[in-house]
Amino acid sequence: MITFLKQGIFVFLLTLVVQTAAAQDYWSRISGRPSVLALEEGLETIDAGHFRLKLVRSSQTVAGLSPVSHPDFDFTPGDRLKVRDKDSLFHLGDINLRVRISGGIWKDYTTASHRTAVKPLQTSANILAAADLAPTLPDDIPLSVKRYYELRQGALVMRFELTNTSASDIEIGALGVPMIFNNILEGKSLDEAHAQNVFFDPYIGKDGGYLEVKRLHGKGPNLLVLPQEHMAFEAYRPLLEDPTPRSIVFEGFHEWMAHSKAYADKEWEGVTQWNTPTSITLRPGEVRNYAIRFVLTDAIREIPEVLKQEERPVTIGIPGYVLPMDVDGQLFVDYPEAISDIRISPAGALSLEAKGTTVSGAEIYNVKGMRWGKARVTIVYADSLEQTVHYNIIKPEAEVIRDFGHFLLTEQWFDEKGDPFHRNPSVISYDYEEKRQVTQDSRAWIAGLSDEGGAGSWLGAIMKQLVQPDKEELIKLQRFVDETLWSNIQHSEGDQKYGVKKSVFYYEPEKMPAGTYDKDINYGTWAAWDKKGADDIGRSYNYPHVAAAYWVMYRLARYREGLVTNRPWEWYLEQAYRTSVAMQELAPYYAQFGQMEGTVFLNILKDLKREEFSTMAAGLEQIMKERALHWKSLNYPFGSEMPWDSTGQEEVYMWSDYFGFDEKALITLDAILAYMPVMPHWAYNGNARRYWDFLYGGKLSRIERQIHHYGSGLNAIPVLTHYRKNPEDLYLLKVGYGGLLGSISNITEDGFGPAAFHSFPSTLKIDGLSGDYGSGFFGYAVNSATYITKDTDKGWLAFGGNCEVTGEHVRVKPTTAGKNRIYLAPEKLWLTLDAGTFEQLDYDPRSGVVEISLAARDEYTPVAYLNIEGRTKKLPFKSEKGAYKIPLKKKTVRVKL
Known part of the structure; x- marks a missing residue:
């Protein structure tokens, strides 16, 4: 803990210096440009229903959008207004157009490129502000463009009115409204970012689409941007022309596009879009309005209810929208208007079958994936509203995982004798476009079997065995562990043998034979580490990969027969433990942060306790509690090597939950949901x-x-x-x-x-x-895992399984690749298998009786090890280290709980 505090003070002071310098450098690309928004003329503050709206007087673009209930919070980057008051920087209230006289060439028009004061228009009771945007658009635009901020039934609406002012038909091939909200994290501490910034997520669902704008801490008020007339959410284009520097502290801005055909025909040619790209033709004098609506929601979970209140379609897919072909999916559609048509693209990609309605009246459809690949469902309602729902149809999970393992252990299996970097044998990075293994890259880690980008492939290969072990694949992976992982990736000099190198590959041409390095690769960057840099063991994020490899081998050696034979299971568990401890000892700085895959350390601790390795367990638990106490002391303990990250939350939650730091666990969960x-x-x-x-x-x-x-x-x-x-x-x-x-x-x-x-x-x-x-x-x-629950409105639901209901009897057959975990929500019953697989679960809600069916034995699995959480009644089987040891037979074994 003292170490963390000392490091924290140092990092804080260093951060102040670095952030000050970085902030100056960050904005240097635009700070020298002339100011064009005439901010000296002031801002206009308007009461706009549930919002306090601030507009720049000269441009009438949005300078602030604050909930009345939280006047100190701004959804927009209003705090950056003085540095972002330049040409070509977008603001909420801008519009982008690509138009042409029918048969002519496309021309781009935007209100952001060359700003001039707009012409205010008359307001009224419901029109809060209005302007003719002609002064800030090129003179040759064949359209009149006017913008209105107005109240409709108490809600703030931004509307653009377009009129064809020419004597010819005008085709609008692209129309986009920039969604400029405050996702610029530059210069912010984690506390400041969670208090002041937002992230936004698009549902690109045409008329049923919307944008979620959520505060980083996950609590309200949050913002929904909804389509009004003609503002279908057709595409979501990154505004790469905005010079605000995009980096690890700024994802960039996007625009909501109602029409995108002109981009699909040019910049996006040959790319299948989420929705069919459209354009619209206006005849001379014709007027068309495009509008979006701003609505607040107090809680993220309330978004479906708010959508319903706003008379927007609410669709819910079970188990989601990545749909394995053997899963009986469901789609629930709730909208006041009747469904008049459903179209599927590509034709035959999936099937929909109407199955009545829920208790609340939502339409129920059974969904079945028929063809591998992306699929779009277009729902047309009686009021002509069109909504698109986007699916990804995949093979049954067992096939996906089998194919994944096969690809890794064949196409990516590297066993090149005499490799100067001693990477053989291993599962190495792969270039799918070139159909070749990546043995060199300017980023040393990619070809160096470490860091996430290099360890990813062998980690995936080993984790696959936890789900779906394969003897031939494990023969190779045991060689990898013994010959490469232990002796080269991990082994270092002296007593630091449990340290994990940043890379096995490195760039040091003067010490390597001629021709070692590809002359076409640019090795002149910071990422081309020399041997000293590659041998550095101080990056903690490398340690969980290695610990996970040992842990999986332990599990397979412990609970299966004949799959892992090179070492005894005790050796693997001890290596997992020592690697976990070494992370704190040899890489203490980054170890203060949550690690990706940090859950593996908790799993290792639980297994150490179960195996009664008491000394190791106590040591590991103490180290992890010190880390968790440090996180408990922080408001938002999600730091990492990046200014903001979604990496550490996983481990922070798991240890906070384990040690009973419930408040911190909930804060972490809320941030994840955001x-x-x-x-x-x-x-x-x-x-x-x-x-x-x-x-x-x-x-x-x-x-x-x-x-x-x-x-x-x-x-x-x-x-x-x-x-x-x-x-x-x-x-x-x-x-x-x-x-x-x-x-x-x-x-x-x-x-x-x-x-x-x-x-x-x-x-x-x-x-x-x-x-x-x-x-x-x-x-x-x-x-x-397979999850089984009963919803008061939708009835029995299965995630990761197919559910059959006969009277009061419920039967679920798992469809996951491992078929080794089931959670029965009504009983809070958590069933897991260390070995063996579930074929089905039968449940009688009236009596609470649960019966499980275990698959027949195979060569490596003569016994099933069953763990039960949620029931205390003893089963008539021997218990070994907390698990029931159930002998398997040549046919299904049924066990009543």
């Missing part, structure tokens, strides 16, 4: 926010919201852990399961696991590099 949304879109549902790791682990390197990067799988761990403590909270189950299945959503049809999926509409595909995917798969491997 950046992990629930919405009818597979890419964003359960997608924990990450936006810089394409720089460090991707092939296409840029700042960009990553779709189901490793944050999804890791953050699902605390969310589902908390759900099991609060099974009445269905929202948690939807969030957690979205992240869980999101973690395997990007695995290709042949089994390649990419770093993440690219969200820019110019790309919309997986990254070409394996990168740091293994960390996300860790989340799936330790957290995959």
Whole structure:
């Protein structure tokens, strides 16, 4: 604890110096530009229903948007107004257009490029402010553009009125409204960022779409931006032309696009978009309005209810929108208007079958994935409103994981004799676009088997064995552990043999044979570490990968027969322990932060206790409690090597929960829910926010919201852990399961696991590099389970299984890859298998009787080890270290609980 405090003081002082210098440098790209907003003329403050709206007098763009209930909080970056008062920097209230005279060429128009004072228009009781934007648009624009801020039924609405002022038909091929909210974290401490900043998530669902703007701490008030007339949420374009520097402290701004065909035909050519790109043609004199509505919500969980109150469609997919082909999914649709048509694209990708209504009147559809790949469901309502729901159809989970393991242990298996960096044998990084192993990269770790970007592949290969062990794959992985992991990645000089190197690959051409390094690779960057830099053992984030490898080998050697034979199970568990302790001893600075995959340390501790390795358990528990006490002392204990991160929350929650620091665990959970949304879109549902790791682990390197990067799988761990403590909270189950299945959503049809999926509409595909995917798969491997619950409105629901209800009898057949964990919410019953698999669970809610069916024995699994939480009645089987040891037979074994 003293060490943490000393380090904290040093880091605080250093941060003040660095942030001051960094802030000056950060804004240098734009600070020299002339100011154009005439801020000296002042701001206009307007009471706008539930908001206090501030407008810049000259431009009538938004300078502040504060809830009346929290007047000191601003959803917009109003605190940056004086530095962002330059041409080409977007503000809420701007509009971007791409138009052409029919048959002509496209021309771009924006209110942000060359600002001049707009012309105010007359206001009225409901029109709070209005302006003709002609002065700030080029003279040749063939449209009149007027903007209105108005109150409608007490809600703030921003409306743009477009009129064709030419004598010709005008096609509007792109229309976007910049969504400028305060996600600039530069210069902010974690406390300041959680108090002052927001993140926003798009549901790109056409007329049913919306934008969630949420405070970082997860508490209200939060903001919903909803479509009004003609403002379908068709696309979400990054505003790369805004010169505000994008970096690890600023993801960038995006615009809500109602029309995008002109971009789809040019910049996005050949890329299948989330929605069919559209344009609109205005005849001479024709007028068309585009509007969005701003609505507050006090709690994130209340978003569906607020949508219903605002008469927007509310759709809920079970188990989510990443849908394995063997899963019987459900879609619940709640909207006052009747459904007049449903269209599926591509045709035949999935099937929908109407199955009546819920107690509250929502329409129920059974959903079945029919074809691997992305699928869009377009729901057309009687009032002509169109909503799109976006699915990702994947193979059955068991097949996905089998293919993943096969790809890793064949295409990515590296056993090149004489490798100068001693990486053989191993599972090495892979370039899927080039269909080749990556043995060199300017980022040393990518080819160096360590850090997330290099360890990701072998970590994924080992974690796969926890879910779905394979003897032939384990023969290779035992060689990797003995010959490469223990002797090269981890082993160092002297008594530091449990330290983990930053990289095995390094760049030191003067000490290596000629021709070792590819001359076409730029090794002139900071990331091309020399041997000294690569041998550094001071980065704590490398340690969980290694600890996880030993822990999985321990579990397989302990509970299976003949799968792991190179070492006894005790050796693997001891190495897991010593690696965990070494992290604190040899990498203490970063160890003060939560680690990705830090859950493995808790799992190791539990197994040390179960095996009665008391001395080791006590030592590890003490070290982890010191870390947890440090986090308990902080308001927001989510620091990392980055200014803000979604990495540490997983471990912070798990240890806070373990040690009974409930308040800190809840604060952590709320922060996770703030950046992990629930919405009818597979890419964003359960997608924990990450936006810089394409720089460090991707092939296409840029700042960009990553779709189901490793944050999804890791953050699902605390969310589902908390759900099991609060099974009445269905929202948690939807969030957690979205992240869980999101973690395997990007695995290709042949089994390649990419770093993440690219969200820019110019790309919309997986990254070409394996990168740091293994960390996300860790989340799936330790957290995959079947959840069974009964909702008062929707009835019996299964996540990770198929549910059959006959009268009062409930039967669920698991569909997860491991089929080794089941949670029965009505009984708060948590069943896990250290070995063996569940075939089905039968439940009688009236009597509370539960019967499980265990699959027949195989060569390596003669015995099932069953753990039960939630029931105290003894079973007629021998107990070994807390687990029931159930002999398996050549046929199914049924056990009544």
